[in-house]
Amino acid sequence: MPNLIPTYRLQAFSPSDADPAEVFFLDEHSHTTGPPLGVPYRGNYYKIGLCLRGTAELKANLETYRIEPGSLMLITPHIIKEWTDFSADHDSLSVFFTPEFITTRNHIPVDNFQFLESITRHVLPLTAAEAESITASMRLLQQKFQAPHPYRHQVIKSLINSLLYEVVGLYDQQHAALQATQTRSQQLTAEFKHLVNAHSTTARSVKFYADRLCITPKHLTDTLKQATGKTAGEWIEEAVMLEAKALLQHGHLTVAQVADLLHFPDQSAFSRFFRNSLGLSPTAYKQAG
Numbered sequence: 619m620p621n622l623i624p625t626y627r628l629q630a631f632s633p634s635d636a637d638p639a640e641v642f643f644l645d646e647h648s649h650t651t652g653p654p655l656g657v658p659y660r661g662n663y664y665k666i667g668l669c670l671r672g673t674a675e676l677k678a679n680l681e682t683y684r685i686e687p688g689s690l691m692l693i694t695p696h697i698i699k700e701w702t703d704f705s706a707d708h709d710s711l712s713v714f715f716t717p718e719f720i721t722t723r724n725h726i727p728v729d730n731f732q733f734l735e736s737i738t739r740h741v742l743p744l745t746a747a748e749a750e751s752i753t754a755s756m757r758l759l760q761q762k763f764q765a766p767h768p769y770r771h772q773v774i775k776s777l778i779n780s781l782l783y784e785v786v787g788l789y790d791q792q793h794a795a796l797q798a799t800q801t802r803s804q805q806l807t808a809e810f811k812h813l814v815n816a817h818s819t820t821a822r823s824v825k826f827y828a829d830r831l832c833i834t835p836k837h838l839t840d841t842l843k844q845a846t847g848k849t850a851g852e853w854i855e856e857a858v859m860l861e862a863k864a865l866l867q868h869g870h871l872t873v874a875q876v877a878d879l880l881h882f883p884d885q886s887a888f889s890r891f892f893r894n895s896l897g898l899s900p901t902a903y904k905q906a907g
Contacts, residue, residue, distance in 0.1 A: 625659070625660045625661060625662055625695075626652075626653045626659055626660070626661045626662070627661075627662050627663075628640070628641075628642055628661070628662060628663045628714050628715075628716055630652050630653050631644065631652045631714065639714075639716075640715060640716045640718055640719045641713070641714065641715045641716075641719055641763075641771075641774055641775075641778070642713075642714045642715075643711075643712070643713050643714070643759065643760055643763040643764075644710075644711070644712045644713075644714070645711050645712075645760050646670060646709035646710070646711070655700070655701040656700065656701060656702065657700060657863075657864075657867055658698050658699070658700050658860060658863050658864035658867065659698070659699065659700070659864065659867070660695060660696070660697070660698060660699070660864070661693070661695055661699075662695055662716055662717070663693075663695060663714045663715060663716050663717075664692075664693065664694055664695065664714070664715055664716075664717070664720070664734060665691065665692075665693035665712055665713070665714050666690070666691070666692060666693075666712070666713050666781060666782075666785060667690070667691035667693070667710050667711065667712035667713075668688075668689070668690055668691070668710060668711050668712075668744075668749065668752050668753060668756055669685050669686060669687050669688065669689040669691070669708070669709075669710045670687060670709045670710055670711060670753075671687055671707055671708065671709050672687070672704070672705040672706070672707040672708030672709060673685060673686050673703075673704075673705045673708060674701060674703060674704045674705065674708050675701070675702045675703040676691070676699060676700075676701055676702070676740070676741065677699065677700040677701075677702055678693070678697050678698070678699050678740040678741075679697050679698055679811075679815050679857070679860070680811050680814065680815065680853065680856060680857055680860070681739075681740070681811075682702075683740060683741035684741075685741055686743075687749075688743060688744045688745075688746070688748075688749040689741050689742070689743055689744070690741070690742040690743075690744050690748075690749075690752060690785070690788065691710070691712070691740065691741055692734075692737055692739075692740050692741070692742070692785065692789070693740060694734055694737065694740075695717060697740065698860055698861065698864050711753070711756040711757070711760065713756065713759055713763075713778060713781070715778060719775070719778075720734075720782075737789065738808065738811075738812060739789075739792075739793070739796075742788060742789065742792055744788070748788060751784065752781075752784065752785075752788075755777070755780065755781050755784060756781070758777060759774065759777045759778065759781065762774055762777060803841045803844065803845045804845060806831065806833075806838075806841050806842075806845075807841065807842060807845045807846060809831060810827055810831065810838065810842065810850065810853070811853070813827050813830055813831070814827065814853055814854055814857045815857065818854055818857035818858050818861065819858070819861055819879070819880050819881060820881050822854050822855075822858060824838060824839060824850045824851055824854070827850060827854070828850075835850070838850050839851070855891075855895055858880060858891070859892070859895050859896065861880065862876060862880060862888075862892060862900065863903065865879060865880070866900055866903055866904045867904075873885055873888070873889065873900045873901055873904065876888065876900065877889075888900065889901075
């Protein structure tokens with residue numbers, strides 16, 4: 619399934635004359651046009667970014683994040699993302715690297731960075747001291763990325779390795795603090811969203827998720843309504859629609875194929891679901907994209 623959704627390769631963001639990239643660095647002076655970011659998509663890369671100035675809004679799976687100066691961005695290949703807003707003065711430092719880059723052949727211990735596949739928060743607010751430390755690490759990486767050196771790739775790998783350790787520490791610290799202060803309803807909401815991200819293309823009944831969480835469907839719906847303002851069914855619908863819109867961006871997939879991939883009984887059922895949710899047919903959405 620993930621391979622059928624539009625997946626931007628790292629090469630799309632690097633200069634057109636560059637070799638196929640495993641690593642790329644973007645700073646406030648090296649913006650690229652690249653592919654459109656205002657539609658649902660996936661990427662074949664990880665991204666660690668730090669907002670320097672201005673604001674942006676990111677939708678990552680079922681969450682919407684407000685990005686401000688000092689926000690740390692952790693983007694992974696498996697999430698569906700959509701950038702819905704950038705302020706005119708937005709600037710950031712970002713390093714991109716492919717999954718192949720963090721294999722053991724590159725001397726980066728993958729086991730230490732399993733959090734990249736399991737993180738549930740993709741934007742972290744940093745304190746001034748934390749942002750200053752990450753900025754220093756990113757600036758050094760920027761300098762080494764741009765400077766010629768006989769062992770340039772090895773130096774870059776070593777610096778990204780160090781940056782990853784720094785990020786892991788910040789993420790784990792914030793995650794532990796958040797868990798310690800979360801109410802039971804907040805924990806239940808987080809667990810539900812994680813399940814929906816994993817199963818929404820094949821399971822759309824509230825009972826499926828309630829059973830997984832060992833509670834009743836009514837308890838699940840009431841908890842989510844109170845915690846988020848949306849019912850369990852509305853969250854499930856939103857997740858399915860996100861996947862559907864991403865699939866419909868794929869030019870080689872027909873509406874019938876998208877319906878099949880999302881496990882609808884037929885194209886008509888999918889079209890009714892899509893129209894009821896968005897107000898237009900999947901064909902019209904596909905043509906407008």
